[in-house]
Amino acid sequence: MNIAQLKLVLREILAKTDLTPCVVGHRGVGKTAGIIQVCREDNWRYASLRLGQMEVGDLVGIPYREGDIMHWSRPSWWPADDDPPTVVHCDELNRAQQEDTLQAIFQFVEPPIEGEPRALHTHRLAPRHKVVVTINPPDGSYQVATLDRALIDRMVMLYVESDHACWSRYAAERGLDDRVRQFLSANTNLLAGPGAPMDLPVEPTERAWEMISVLRRNCRFPGDLEMEVYSGIVGREAAIMFMRWLADERHRPLTAADILDNWPQVAEQAAAQRDDIQAATMTDLTALLQASPVLAPEQEEHLVAYIACLPRDLRFGFVKTLLKIPAVAQAISQDKYDTVVFDAIRAISEEARR
Secondary structure: OOHHHHHHHHHHHHHHOOOOEEEEOOOOOOHHHHHHHHHHHOOOEEEEEEHHHOOHHHHHOOEEEEOOEEEEOOOOOOOOOOOOOEEEEEEOHHHOOOHHHHHHHHHHHOOOOOOOOEEEOOEEEOOOOEEEEEEOOOOOOOOOOOOOHHHHOOOEEEEOOOOHHHHHHHHHHHOOOHHHHHHHHHOHHHOOOOOOOOOOOOOOOHHHHHHHHHHHHHOOOOHHHHHHHHHHHHOHHHHHHHHHHHHOHHHOOOOHHHHHHOHHHHHHHHHHOOHHHHHHHHHHHHHHHHHOOOOOHHHHHHHHHHHHHOOHHHHHHHHHHHOOOHHHHHHHOOHHHHHHHHHHHHHHHHHHHO
């Protein structure tokens, strides 16, 4: 993506989530300038940490005692709870000169645990403040440290490249010299080249898919950028598969919400699902009912209607799973549902006696 696209993506992530964007790009492409522009345009206070120049004490503060208790002073760069909303820019993350500096910042750049604030040692960051990271790609042309997969897995990797049209708009807005602009319009090859590939070892993990879920629930990206953002979380191959799956309505499993809340509209589709697609719907229903087993009367009827449309083998296995959830077992075992679930329950009982 170019800098203009990067700014759009950063705005969405910083304003609507607690995830940590990591901007990856070659020297001079405008990573830092783009972040500063977003801060100025959206009224964020900007705080820069040049990690290549910092030690652990610069990050966690200096220790001091109060009686028998050890404390750490708040670093000067740390935004106070009542400070204006601030973006803390961890610049040159992979240029940290000491291994312990990189280990210290690890906690700070990972997204906060649900319900807990982002933290660094004993310091807690107010939720109004956000964190963004920038690095040069580890392609052999920069003196940078290799980031381990655990750290990469905690950030949304955004790859930014030089783009003449984007730079030309920027140059016009900044009032750069006309002759320079005209020369580069005729010689676009004299802007920064794309350099070597910037891909980092990004792989699908449970945490990565959770981050994609957070982005899909809270952010809106143009279609072409959505693919790029997801590729920086689960890798290009998995992102392509996911986007194709989203586009293919025919083979997308019905969700638990579809079954429980919209059964009349999806009943025909539910009955026609292939067994492998049906298994995905049943898995989603099981997970939802384990987390929230109390059903409204209408949802209860919809669940039983779905069970009724399943082939006998799938129905048997699904009912067996549901009977392990006490509240759901009580609901589907009512006499009025005997025609649907009785055979399955009887088969389960016979299986238990063997």
